Amino acid sequence: MLDLHCHILPGLDDGAERLEVSLSMAAMAADSGVTHIFATPHCNTRDTRKNFRTPALIDAYTALQDALDRAGIPVKILSGAEVLARGRFAEHLRAGDFMTLNGSRYLLVEFYFDEDPAYMERCMSAVEAEGLIPVVAHPERYFCVQRAPELAQLWAERGRILQLNKGSLLGELGEDAFTAASLLLRRGAVSVIASDAHHFLRRSPEMGELLPLLARRFPEVDPDLLLRRNPLRIAKDQAL
Numbered sequence: 001m002l003d004l005h006c007h008i009l010p011g012l013d014d015g016a017e018r019l020e021v022s023l024s025m026a027a028m029a030a031d032s033g034v035t036h037i038f039a040t041p042h043c044n045t046r047d048t049r050k051n052f053r054t055p056a057l058i059d060a061y062t063a064l065q066d067a068l069d070r071a072g073i074p075v076k077i078l079s080g081a082e083v084l085a086r087g088r089f090a091e092h093l094r095a096g097d098f099m100t101l102n103g104s105r106y107l108l109v110e111f112y113f114d115e116d117p118a119y120m121e122r123c124m125s126a127v128e129a130e131g132l133i134p135v136v137a138h139p140e141r142y143f144c145v146q147r148a149p150e151l152a153q154l155w156a157e158r159g160r161i162l163q164l165n166k167g168s169l170l171g172e173l174g175e176d177a178f179t180a181a182s183l184l185l186r187r188g189a190v191s192v193i194a195s196d197a198h199h200f201l202r203r204s205p206e207m208g209e210l211l212p213l214l215a216r217r218f219p220e221v222d223p224d225l226l227l228r229r230n231p232l233r234i235a236k237d238q239a240l
């Protein structure tokens, strides 16, 4: 499996706070069958840790990979960021300040939970105007999607990629997120499921627990497509 969304880089956001946590997260992911992790720190947030495309951020992916290799943990780190659509989002887009997923055309974008759908649409159009493809992080967590899941379906029909959180399907992120996630999954609107892990204890990168749940509750879903083939296509900058 490839985990498209994971806060595994140490000390850069509210995910792994130090390298030991990153290593434990990677070991847990590897044990559950994950071979590649896109390291996607929060980016363009209100605080000072913007995680724009800088030499320091690029060094952070390499440093974590070196540490994993030294520890013998068989996981490949791919670059990325979870870009919050707010503030001077469009300006930063045009300036190329955001790390796309493994340097591909795919950009992982998140919104405030209570964001206005018209603003979300403008931001996704701005991403597309730069020749990039929006990957919408956890659409099931946005209030507008919880109220009207058809909205996210429409995004998918327009070529935006929907990435569900594992935790939503496991019921860890509330009933509304679970209901919206289930519906989008059953309607075939979802392209990827990822961990959005922040630690190894809570919101973990363990992906194995998802498989029996998918088999039992969503037999129409192809786990290999959502957990391996689609994220692999994104890593290779291929069409889904």
Ligand SMILES: [Fe+2]
Residues within 6 Å of the ligand: 005, 007, 082, 137, 196
């Ligand atoms: Fe995230």
